[in-house]
Amino acid sequence: MASIDRRSFLRVATTAVAAGAVTPDLAVDSVDSDKGLMTTPVQATPEVTKILARYIVSARYEDLSATVRKEGLRTLLNWIGVAVGGSRHETVSIAAEALAPFSGPPQASILGRRERFDVMNAAFINGVSSHIFDYDDTHLKTIIHPAGPVVAAILALAEFRPIDGRNFLNALVVGVETECRIGNAVYPDHYDRGWHITGTAGVFGAAASAGKLLGLSEQRMIWALGLAASQPVGFRESFGSMNKSFNPGRAASNGLFAAFLASKNFTSSDQMIEAKRGWANTISTKQDYKEIVDGLGSRYESALNTYKPFACGIVMHPAIDAAIQLREQYHLDATRIESIHLRVNPLVLELTGKKAPTTGLEGKFSIYHAVAVAIVEGAAGERQFSDRAVQDPTIVHLRSCVVPVVDTTVKPSQVEMTMLLKDGRKLEKSIQHAKGSLESPMTDSDIEAKFIDLAKEILPPNQIRALIDLCWNLEKLPDASAIAKATVPV
Known part of the structure; x- marks a missing residue:
């Protein structure tokens, strides 16, 4: 040289x-x-922050393919369902009670409830509500739950200033694209270090989508992304507690905060994502910036979104699927099971290794409970991850029979289950891709059925049907805030 x-x-x-x-x-x-x-x-190193901001500002609804638009509507429908469904959980009630004395003008709805809060606090509470059941959407490449930070932010914003359905959908796609691409750039190292990536990457999605609807210039969008980078929130240590749902809620309100400040020329570095002492280099040893900038506007991460059939950590879904299939195939009686052996990916025990959960929230991170309740009740919806379920004597006994073994050759999407019965029979089930994955996706009808099941104790049937129809017809709405208002119990 x-x-x-x-x-x-x-x-x-x-x-x-x-x-x-x-x-x-x-x-x-x-x-x-x-x-x-x-x-x-x-x-x-490309000027990632600037390139991304330029894409966000220039992205148009007219450029979205029918496939991307449809997945955006599915994302919205699923999110509204889980947010309404979670609205009466103790966690949401505590948040509403704690923040009510400090809330500003009643600008935005709390989905599934009658209270109204200022935009910032409404975004936070709705983000919490949508994640408390761990039943929301999942970008499987990063385990980000994309809709929580994004839709919680822009739905509250839509009640503050008029936004038509097409612009709302475009902003939703842009926000999901932003957070998932940024997540791709640092996953898995960032996640392995203990960060809750839905919060840390989600704040970028909220800032991008809100900034898009506020009409930020390219420079202001750069500042909004920079301010978002300064507000990473959430650690995996919070899993199994109310704090986990705090993270997407806070990402939503932090993203709004960033966009509002940037709209008034509150400045930041122009390279907050990629600089040596910026976001990506500070929180991860992996930085693949091509994941952020390549194919912007042509390759859509938002088209890869998935929806959960089971209300718990995604890494347990293959085991739940296997358990339910064996139960149905052999009409299993839990009292006749000797043991249940699992070969699982290392993430399963790392994330869901709680052997003796005492609350429903802890049960969502217990492979032992998940398999046991799936066999006993033949389902794994939010009722199967309640305090009642984790304390049920039959389920408590059966989870002691669950024996997971880590196998590094098993992918996160896979499980090998061997069930030994007291009569000597051995039953086996192998799952390569669980229900709800990209390979075995939830249908539109599946998502609607999930929505109805979640909302049926909160809203009357005719209101639920009207709300579902509003979500599917978002692109025709002159005012997207109609969806938020339609979630309020009459």
């Missing part, structure tokens, strides 16, 4: 930075200060 003196290199590097090829930090760090030699190649 030819030598180059430091002054000449810095002049070249400065030119490259000005042209947008590399960041200043990366350019200077490529020089050996003692020898005056370039010891490592200059890394042409």
Whole structure:
């Protein structure tokens, strides 16, 4: 490699930075200060924050394919269902009671309830409500729950300023695209370190979607993304407690906060995602910026969204699917089961290894409870992850028979189940892709049935049907806030 003196290199590097090829930090760090030699190649890190902001600002509803638009509607419908369904949970009531004395004007609805809060607090509470059952959508590549931060933010915003359905759907897609692409860039290292990626990446989705609807310029959108980067929220330690649902709720309100500040010229660094001391380099050892910038506007992560048939951590779904299939096939009686052996991916015990859950929220992160309740009750909806279910004596006994074994060759989408019965029979079931995955997706009818089951104790049947129809017909609505208002019990 030819030598180059430091002054000449810095002049070249400065030119490259000005042209947008590399960041200043990366350019200077490529020089050996003692020898005056370039010891490592200059890394042409793209100006990710700027490129992403440009996409967000320019993205148009008219450019969305029918497939992407349809998945956006499915995302909305599923999210409204789980938010209404979760609205009466103790967690949501506590949040509403705690924040009511400090709420501003009654600007936005709390889905499934009669209270109204200011936009910021409504976004937070609705984000909490939508995640408390752990029944919301999942981007399987990153385990991000995309809709919570995004829809909670922009639905509250839609009640503050008029937004038509097409613009609302476009903002929803843009927000999901933003958070999932950013998540792709740092997953799995970021997640393995203990961050709750729905909160840490979700704040970008909320800021992008809200900023889109506020009409931010490219520069203001850059600042909004920068302010979002400064507000990562959520650790995996919170799983099994109310705190887990706090994370997408806070991501929603933090994203709004960032967009509102940026709209008034509250500045940030122009490189907050990719800079040496920015978001990605600070919270992860993996930074694949191509995941963020490549194929913007042509490759859609939002088209890969999935919807849960079971109200618990996604890594348990293959085991639940296997348990229910064996139960139905052999008409199993829990008292006749000797043991249930599972070969599972390491994430299963890492995330859901609680052997003796005492609350419904803890049960959502117990592979032992999930398998036991699926066999006893033949389902794994929110009622199967209630305090009642985790304390049921039959279920408590059966979960002691569940024996999961980690196998690194088993993918997160897979499980191998072997059930030994007291009469000597051995039953086996292998799952490659559980119900609800991209390979075995929830149908529109499945999502509607899930919605109805979640909402039936909160809203009357005619109101539920009207609300479902509003979601499917979002693109025709002159005012998207009609959906939020239609969730309020009459």
